[in-house]
Amino acid sequence: MNIANTTSVTVFVLAGLEIQDDLQVISFLSILLFYIVTMAANFFIMIISMFYSNLHTPMYFFLYNLAFLDICYSSVVVPKMLMDLISQNKIISFWGCMLQVHCFHFFGSTEIILFSAMSYDRYVAIAKPLRYSTIMNYKVCCSLALCSWVIGFSHALIHFIMTSRLPFCGPNVVKHFFCDIKPMLYLACADVSLNFNLLAGVTGTIVVTTLILTLLFYVFISKFLIKIKTWQGRRRALSTCSGHFTVVSLQYGTAIFTYIRPSTNDSLDQDRSAAIMFSVITPALNPIIYTLRNKDMKNAMKRLLRLSQ
Template sequence: MDLGNQTSVTEFILLGITNIPQLQIFLFITFLLFYLFNLLGNLSIVTVVITDQRLHTPMYFLLGNLSFLDFFFSSSIVPKMLSGLLMEDKRISFHSCIAQLHVYHFLGSTQTLLLTSMSYDRYVAICNPLRYHVLMAKSVCIQLASSSWVTGYVYSLSHTILTSKLPFCKLNKISHFFCDIKPLLKLACANTHLNESVLSIFTGFVALSTVLLIVISYVFIGTHLLNIRSSQGRRKAFSTCTSHLTVVLLYYGTAISTYLRPATDDSLEQDRLSAILVTVITPALNPLIYSLRNKEVKRSLKKVFLGDQVLKRTQV
């Protein structure tokens, strides 16, 4: 995209989370620990999904994609945020700002679509177990994952192009710790009604349609579980869904509340808190949520990082 003549502003200033020095140091240490845990957890899950043959199944293929997304999604935001908490220089170039916006929404929307694919996988596994390997064949898994990536890219590209075409004349202080659509629209010296409408319509359609598909999947799953007479069987079947449901509630609740509200000063303040949850905390918690409730993942992690002999001794 040629952005050269679209604006007189060549760089933005990210105001960040706070300007209180003591609080900045505390937040830096806290967020750095979350980020390191995110890197360790998600890269570990990607590693075991690739290396352990027993995890070469549709569920873990999708989980590996989710962990891969979490790693890069957080990495597109957190390093710049951490540097802003320690350094006086909070500038970001116009082109870097637009690139950050694009990557953030590309990976974020892809996560949304991937979580929907994972709900379909759980539906097939519980409601149609005998046809699972047919309905979730390797080609189907690849199509589900690739369609999530492609759709996420197209979704993000539409917002990126519309935002990059806006003129930014004098105001360049972004009331956020990264470049997002709503804070940038507040700085534009032009009518942003089209951008706001596209944001609401596109985000509303993606969010509500995927939520609806997830709800439908779990309605069928819930109906099927009610027909299982054994309480132990119900618990075992539903245990495979609780991790996914937890992540869905964390991610969707934050995303919908952020992008389907009008951009007011109060809402932008709340958006910063929501963004911390979705970019810092949730990606770090996802590996913990999935590994703690999944015996196969825990066994594979022990095998990769402790070795076969240690694993055998712990099982004796």
């Protein structure tokens, strides 16, 4: 299909959050605060992971990747959303919209695949502590991370190609605060059943498969935790997993709610509420959860603060 011949819409208008005027300033300041926390906290984790040699371990290698993903993931959506909150002109170009679709699903799907790699790392650390450094060597860690990025990019590319080739010749108001696949499909002037099937099939397969793998690793971890006789030993093992499991629960819960349940036009408002969680709130909470739950991170943070004084 030739996009030049079938696409008459060259720009889209984002509906935004559709909140009352008297709440726009509060919403702007709240979202801006979360974005600042996301940027500062994730950059902080990246810097600490790079410059402290005792954190040069597989766990912090994956945490570095996660922090970078959270920065990119949030930056795809939040800056434009902040601009739209203080502007009457909520326009985005056609290809700007398609690029947002691609980047959002690229970073989002890469992140949930990375969660499975991180859960495998925690399983090896608890189940095979003596062989941990041998099993989770640098080559294995890089391979798992690279695999996450490649699969995430390929998944997003499928949706980018399938969405950008659709004809948009009618309404151009996207019922969302950013360009996501589902609200875009409702604006297309063609049969989009294949696109919805791909969304449920491909995205659903990635979400469900990685979730099952993550849960399986935690089932295996729980079996080994039972074998640990001392409470102190169990507590130390749990401290390395609790932060990751909390983050996984937040991310998968909203992803399943948004992309796997049946799609209707009325469900877009619910999708918009869920999107605030995984694009604004979760990227800010991730580094806080990992920092507060992690003894090594807290010690590194104290040392960094002492050096700055």
